[in-house]
Each structure stands twice: as structure tokens, then as C-alpha cells.
Amino acid sequence: MDHNNISSYQPLIAASDDTRVAFYKRTYAHVALAVLLFIVVESIFLRIEPLVEFALSMTQGWRWLLILGGFMLATNYAENIAHKSHDKTKQYLALLLYVIAEAFIFLPMIWIAIAYSGGSMNIFDNSIINQAAVMTLALFTGLSAIVLFTKKDFSFLRNILMVGFFIALGLIVAGMIFGFNLGLAFSAGMVVLAAGSILYQTSNLVHKYSTDQHVGASLGLFASLMLLFWYLLSIFSRD
Template identity: 60%
Template sequence: MEKSNQSSFENTPSTKLLVSALTDADRVAFYKKTYAHVAVGVLVFIVFEWLLLQSDTIVNFALSMTQGWRWLIMLGGFMFITNYAEGMALKTQDKNKQYLAYGLYILAEAFIFVPLIYIAAMYMDSGPELLNQAAIVTLALFSGLTAVVFVTKKDFSFLKTGLTIGFFIAIGLILAGSLFGFNLGLWFSVGMCLLAGGAILYQTSNLIHKYAEDEYIPAALGLFASLMLLFWYVLSIFMSRD
């Protein structure tokens, strides 16, 4: 059971006032709004996840979709919702529609996490402790990578091509694993953590160099997507130890 997340990596049209052109105070305000929305997204994800796990019907259905070609259907549906939500958030200036897109994406993330969280909580020896450890490591890595971008002020847009190729390769490996029934193993999870780390660098760099001053919701969505991808594979690595 593997997960991939290929973001659209759209650039902001040049006609908009980019964050890099704002005053220091306005840039800080944009960053605060963006990361506040990421934090709220994480809290909403936790609530959605808890609610979904309360339903035996949803849990059993999600577990049934993790085998073979069914997982491909579930993954394909998740990728469709991802692209739809990101496209909606970027193309519209209507904040209500942007929040709807963000909420839809968070719900999709919560649903696709149901089997992984359920197995980790119910069948791993360390249970909730394992989830807490994975969450702490994920947040530490996310914070560290974010700090690299803000401290160096480097433009990581050059990662776009490599990330796109990497995600297509990952999707191909996931397809092959699902169709032919082999486990991609620990090193695939490590590789996906590296890919997720690159996505965090890219998305954080976009805050400075690509987004416009009123696009803090799509900016938060992109960061949240990369954060959750990292959490998926950090948790997968922790689960492989048990």
C-alpha cells in the first residue's frame, strides 16, 4: 500500500503582485496566513480522521480498497481530487471556493490515510506511541526544510522537473507493485521521504517567488499536501520496524 502525490506545480501569472515584491511587513503577514492555514489544515485532518475511524463501514471499505487493482482505483481517485482541488484553489479568486477546495483535499487525505492509521493504531505493538513519534519526526523535518528556504532565500524552482519525473517514477512503481503483488519495501519509503522533502523545499520557495499576495490558501494547500506525503512515508518507515 503506497501513496503518491503529484502536485500541479503551477506558476502564478506575472500580472499579479508577487509576494517577493511586497514590503517586509506584508510578506510576513502572508507567511503567517499561509502557515496558520497549514496548521488549521492539520487540525481539521485530525478531526476528519477521528470521525472516519469511528465508522466500521468506512474503515472496512477503506481496508478492502488496499489490495491489488482496488488500491489503484483508490489512488486514482485521490489523485483526481488532488488535481481538482489544486486547480480550483489556484484558478478562482473566490475565497469560499478556495476553502471548499482545501476542505475537499483534507477530507480526501483523511480517507486515504484510514487504512494506514487504523493498522498502525490497532495492529502495531507500540500503537499510538508510534503515531506520535512519526508525527514529531515529520513536523521536525518540515520545520527544518522550511527554515532552509527562509534562511538561504534560495529559489528552489529548479526542483520542479526532478520532482515531476520522480513522482511519475513513483507512480509507475506503485502501479507495478499493485498489479504484480510485490512490496516496494523500506528503501522506496526512504526515497519517497526524500521526494517529499524536495516538494516541501519547492512549495516553500514558491511562497517567496511564485505566489501572489492573496494566494495564501492555495499556498497552504501545496504545503499541506507535501507535509502529508512526508508523514505517510515517515509513518511507513516507523511501521516497518515492528
């Protein structure tokens, strides 16, 4: 019997303090690598003019719902692999798929932020993007620290978040049907939902995963981080 294999599947909550700390370090290192990869892929996408034009064209009307639907399918597939599989190769492929999907979804938003500020196509040389990124990092760090230091279980947020996201999706569809702008209040509400998602995902990090699932844990945290960044960037991009 392979005792190393058994230990690799040990629930994190039952592991030693040293094992948990090592797991947290690996998880957040993967989140950082996912962010770095996102920046690289986004920078490449921004320089492919036909791709930018296609992404911008897909934000009009019902075509945006097709993009969101495809993104949700990719997200669900990636999360299922990353969270349920113990195959490291599949977990990394799932994370890679998700990062690329995020980069494409963000393409219109990043392009608009750059155009609004009149800056270059260098993501790092844009005040709006930098402001949203700093605020996102600060909130993500603070919310993660709350869970990691208190060890509080925020699993009760799951149903609240599901209801909130369904309401948000309904409002997005209604906005497309009736042609109204969701406005600043909607973006602020989504920031709150994203903050709740970070608390929930970090709680899962502490209470739900086994010691070999740091890639899956990083995908959940990365998804919440990018959701927060999206709506903060939306707020900062407004007149």
C-alpha cells in the same frame, strides 16, 4: 477603480517585508488549521466501522489504484481552484475537499499503525503515530526554514519531482502486477521526494504567489507535509 483590489493581487515577491511576513503567518496558520481538521476528520472516520472496512478493502489489488486515481483527481481539482482562483470561498472549499480526501486515503494506514501497536483508536494515544508526526514536523520546519531564511529559488526541482513521482507510480503499479513488496528503500526514497516537494512548495510560497493566495499556498504545503508523514509512518510501522 478599486485600489484595494489591485493591491490584493500584488505579487508577493514585490511586496514589503511586513506584507510578506503577514502572508507567511496566514499561510502557516492555515496549514496548522488543515492539520487540525485532518485529525478531527480522521478521528471521526476511525469510529465509523463500515467506512474503515470499506477503506481497508480498497487497499487490495487494483482497487487501490482506483482510490489513488480518485485522490489524484480530487487533488488536481483542489489545487487548480486554490492556486488559480482569487475567490476566497472557492479556495477554502478546495482546501476542505483536499483535507477530507487525505483523511480517507490515510484511513487504512492509521488503522494499521493503531492495530500494530495494539493501542486505542485515539490518534494522540499512539506511539508510532506520535513518533512519525514529531519527525514529520521537525523535517517540515527545518526544510521550510532553509527556504524562508535563504530565499533560494527551488523551482528547478519541479521537473525532478515530476520524474520521481512518475517512477514511484510505476513501481507501485509494478508491485501490484507482480506481487512484490516495495520495501523500506522505496519508503526512504519517497521521504526524500517529499522533502524535495516541501522545498519546492516553500520556494513557491516565497517567489510565485500573490498576496491574496495564502489558502492556495497552504494547500501545497499541506500536501507535501502529508506525503512526508505517510512514508515516515510507513517506515515507523514496519517490524
